[in-house]
Amino acid sequence: VIAELICVGNEILTGLVENSNSGYLSRKLWAVGIPVRESTVVADQELAIRLVLEKALLNSDLIVITGGLGPTDDDLTREAVAAILKRTLKIDLGILQQLEKLFSDRGFVMTENNRKQAMIIDGSKVLKNERGTAPGAIIEEQGKILVLLPGPPYEMQEMFDNLVLPYICKYNSGNINLIRTLKCIGIGESMLEEKIKSSGIWNYLPLSYIARGLEVDLQIKGNGDYNTAMEQVCAAEQSIRKLLGNNIFGCDDETLPSVVAALLSSKNRSLAVAESCSGGLLSDMITDQPGSSKYYCGGIVAYSRDAKIKVLGLPEKILDEDGIISEKTALAMSDAVRAKFNSDYGIGITGIAGPESDDSGSPVGLIYIAVTCNENATCKHYTFGGGRKAIKERAAQLSLNTLRLMLLE
Amino acid sequence: VIAELICVGNEILTGLVENSNSGYLSRKLWAVGIPVRESTVVADQELAIRLVLEKALLNSDLIVITGGLGPTDDDLTREAVAAILKRTLKIDLGILQQLEKLFSDRGFVMTENNRKQAMIIDGSKVLKNERGTAPGAIIEEQGKILVLLPGPPYEMQEMFDNLVLPYICKYNSGNINLIRTLKCIGIGESMLEEKIKSSGIWNYLPLSYIARGLEVDLQIKGNGDYNTAMEQVCAAEQSIRKLLGNNIFGCDDETLPSVVAALLSSKNRSLAVAESCSGGLLSDMITDQPGSSKYYCGGIVAYSRDAKIKVLGLPEKILDEDGIISEKTALAMSDAVRAKFNSDYGIGITGIAGPESDDSGSPVGLIYIAVTCNENATCKHYTFGGGRKAIKERAAQLSLNTLRLMLLE
Numbered sequence: 001v002i003a004e005l006i007c008v009g010n011e012i013l014t015g016l017v018e019n020s021n022s023g024y025l026s027r028k029l030w031a032v033g034i035p036v037r038e039s040t041v042v043a044d045q046e047l048a049i050r051l052v053l054e055k056a057l058l059n060s061d062l063i064v065i066t067g068g069l070g071p072t073d074d075d076l077t078r079e080a081v082a083a084i085l086k087r088t089l090k091i092d093l094g095i096l097q098q099l100e101k102l103f104s105d106r107g108f109v110m111t112e113n114n115r116k117q118a119m120i121i122d123g124s125k126v127l128k129n130e131r132g133t134a135p136g137a138i139i140e141e142q143g144k145i146l147v148l149l150p151g152p153p154y155e156m157q158e159m160f161d162n163l164v165l166p167y168i169c170k171y172n173s174g175n176i177n178l179i180r181t182l183k184c185i186g187i188g189e190s191m192l193e194e195k196i197k198s199s200g201i202w203n204y205l206p207l208s209y210i211a212r213g214l215e216v217d218l219q220i221k222g223n224g225d226y227n228t229a230m231e232q233v234c235a236a237e238q239s240i241r242k243l244l245g246n247n248i249f250g251c252d253d254e255t256l257p258s259v260v261a262a263l264l265s266s267k268n269r270s271l272a273v274a275e276s277c278s279g280g281l282l283s284d285m286i287t288d289q290p291g292s293s294k295y296y297c298g299g300i301v302a303y304s305r306d307a308k309i310k311v312l313g314l315p316e317k318i319l320d321e322d323g324i325i326s327e328k329t330a331l332a333m334s335d336a337v338r339a340k341f342n343s344d345y346g347i348g349i350t351g352i353a354g355p356e357s358d359d360s361g362s363p364v365g366l367i368y369i370a371v372t373c374n375e376n377a378t379c380k381h382y383t384f385g386g387g388r389k390a391i392k393e394r395a396a397q398l399s400l401n402t403l404r405l406m407l408l409e
Numbered sequence: 410v411i412a413e414l415i416c417v418g419n420e421i422l423t424g425l426v427e428n429s430n431s432g433y434l435s436r437k438l439w440a441v442g443i444p445v446r447e448s449t450v451v452a453d454q455e456l457a458i459r460l461v462l463e464k465a466l467l468n469s470d471l472i473v474i475t476g477g478l479g480p481t482d483d484d485l486t487r488e489a490v491a492a493i494l495k496r497t498l499k500i501d502l503g504i505l506q507q508l509e510k511l512f513s514d515r516g517f518v519m520t521e522n523n524r525k526q527a528m529i530i531d532g533s534k535v536l537k538n539e540r541g542t543a544p545g546a547i548i549e550e551q552g553k554i555l556v557l558l559p560g561p562p563y564e565m566q567e568m569f570d571n572l573v574l575p576y577i578c579k580y581n582s583g584n585i586n587l588i589r590t591l592k593c594i595g596i597g598e599s600m601l602e603e604k605i606k607s608s609g610i611w612n613y614l615p616l617s618y619i620a621r622g623l624e625v626d627l628q629i630k631g632n633g634d635y636n637t638a639m640e641q642v643c644a645a646e647q648s649i650r651k652l653l654g655n656n657i658f659g660c661d662d663e664t665l666p667s668v669v670a671a672l673l674s675s676k677n678r679s680l681a682v683a684e685s686c687s688g689g690l691l692s693d694m695i696t697d698q699p700g701s702s703k704y705y706c707g708g709i710v711a712y713s714r715d716a717k718i719k720v721l722g723l724p725e726k727i728l729d730e731d732g733i734i735s736e737k738t739a740l741a742m743s744d745a746v747r748a749k750f751n752s753d754y755g756i757g758i759t760g761i762a763g764p765e766s767d768d769s770g771s772p773v774g775l776i777y778i779a780v781t782c783n784e785n786a787t788c789k790h791y792t793f794g795g796g797r798k799a800i801k802e803r804a805a806q807l808s809l810n811t812l813r814l815m816l817l818e
Binding site for chain 2: 009010011012013017018024028030036037038041043044048052070071111131152193211219275280282287301306310311389392
């Protein structure tokens with residue numbers, strides 16, 4: 001089975017909304033061994049949708065179309081699919097009643113345009129939308145499977161995971177493709193490739209490298225029946241882990257925040273953070289993890305000099321003598337926030353995210369990161385490029401990695 | 410001129426990296442009146458790239474290809490383009506020297522695979538990469554323009570804005586398409602459409618609606634020579650602004666954080682925020698704005714009950730009697746953080762982001778948002794759905810909108 005993704009929507013094609021559905025679907029499909037051949041974004045125009053769909057029906061076995069199922073006039077996916085398959089559209093009274101109930105439960109009168117969402121393509125299997133109004137559909141046509149899903153990611157994801165994946169998995173047996181991603185930090189892309197090539201691991205499996213921020217993700221691919229593919233992937237993983245050690249922080253869905261979360265939880269230790277230039281991003285990344293309240297006490301964003309003294313309680317002496325962007329200040333921030341929140345570990349970040357430098361003349365991108373606990377303390381400085389948002393991200397990523405390495409000691 | 414985007418990379422096709430380049434390029438092209446017909450993601454395979462490129466050359470005038478120009482074996486864009494155009498590839502000694510200098514300046518020895526980045530397609534105009542190693546290229550072929558850019562967004566964006574846009578603008582005259590986006594909050598998508606349809610504005614211009622989170626973005630499209638298109642768009646904007654008033658918070662690139670930033674700056678007022686369930690996201694959004702240190706003092710993420718009492722200084726009495734998730738707590742958070750940071754405005758957010766409820770039994774998604782200043786105070790509560798990240802986002806968005814409305818009073 002080979003899959004193809006079609007994402008319908010002017011909002012994506014004009015760049016107003018990022019296309020997160022294609023990435024989500026790709027990850028889920030590859031994970032069950034279904035490769036994605038191509039992924040296309042098309043306009044909310046019936047003809048455009050039909051042309052892409054016709055080509056997809058020639059090249060792929062499974063076609064997942066997201067978007068264009070809503071209530072407004074520019075939602076045209078149902079019409080285009082029905083036209084290509086030469087099937088009729090009709091109102092489904094059951095769905096119509098559910099829609100009316102949904103609106104009245106929320107205290108609204110259903111507007112007329114919402115009726116459109118009760119139209120179904122003849123012969124399709126209706127997919128109930130638990131999180132919104134537009135239902136989806138699965139249609140089989142001459143051995144091909146077409147899946148129609150609504151565009152909003154939160155609705156689409158639930159429907160794909162619970163209704164579509166179980167349905168398509170039965171078509172996917174025999175030879176499969178397996179991908180495992182090893183996530184590295186503290187080593188560059190070229191260096192990583194040279195290191196792996198010279199070790200000889202390269203010889204027995206296709207690998208690819210993806211640099212993002214400070215991370216390099218290394219994808220291992222296995223092919224064959226399930227057991228063969230799994231054995232290939234596991235053998236390669238073992239060799240690469242031996243080669244790279246602590247440069248590998250995680251695998252597949254793991255992220256630096258999730259890995260740090262697991263370490264803090266398993267060791268029953270707590271954390272508080274003091275941020276300056278990262279501006280709350282580190283705290284946001286930590287609290288994106290469900291259950292973070294178990295180990296995360298909180299943080300202080302001390303953005304101004306005043307806040308560093310009055311809210312965080314840093315001694316003015318350090319700021320005057322060493323400067324706001326200095327090792328001593330970062331360490332003092334980490335210690336101060338640890339004391340304030342009574343946490344086991346503290347992180348302190350100070351630096352300049354830009355675009356302009358501060359009065360001290362420190363260069364944009366210069367960041368000091370300190371991690372401390374009762375028994376240990378470390379502080380390093382870095383110079384990051386990549387603009388304001390990237391500098392914030394790299395500071396937050398690297399502070400989590402520093403904490404990870406300390407937790408592993 | 411009609412454009413088409415091709416994004417090359419297994420990391421995108423497998424969903425490991427989100428495709429932000431297509432959105433960026435789309436926004437930039439539409440803004441200068443070049444519509445994007447289609448956008449495709451293809452694998453790092455020479456044949457796959459060639460097939461998509463052949464089709465694009467048939468349908469579009471301008472083809473922008475991102476990715477696949479790096480140093481590793483799976484970077485194959487140059488090879489595919491040269492093959493399709495039947496042109497040769499050769500080493501450019503000038504680029505090779507620049508690459509060697511770049512590496513030695515950074516204190517590295519250039520690895521052998523990096524030489525590949527000095528390969529250029531015969532007859533192409535080389536685009537210098539100021540932020541990375543892989544140069545880009547512009548190639549003209551029988552009236553069509555092909556643009557090759559590296560995949561990393563920070564490199565690609567600088568090259569597109571400074572080298573590609575000025576080059577292609579000369580080809581874009583006569584009839585153009587203009588898009589303006591009005592950004593609304595506090596009104597739903599269906600309601601917005603009904604309101605606009607019944608006002609008659611719909612009749613004279615194509616519009617589309619994009620719901621995202623609590624925002625609905627309304628795109629107005631104009632077509633014709635520059636003056637005609639601009640007049641259409643401005644007339645429609647005026648009518649829609651009259652209809653929707655303060656429900657419109659901004660236009661095009663404006664965001665809630667940027668609009669609030671402009672209001673705070675112009676009124677010379679400062680802000681501090683106290684977050685619980687939003688976990689630092691609000692602070693992160695505020696500090697994503699360049700120059701935010703002028704009006705943003707900082708914030709406290711008081712994630713635990715203890716932190717609310719000891720760090721933020723809330724009276725235990727309020728937490729005991731009204732509960733942590735209550736109007737009084739949100740207002741007290743806003744007042745406390747304002748006092749601590751000595752700011753003009755304060756925001757307090759308390760609620761449950763989920764996935765699980767707390768001991769109090771408040772439902773997941775229940776959020777109290779308070780905004781206060783010396784002369785004014787407001788607090789409202791909401792129940793958001795959409796999962797943990799969406800609940801955090803909506804709480805942050807809505808708190809900024811509440812502040813915006815208070816600043817406009």
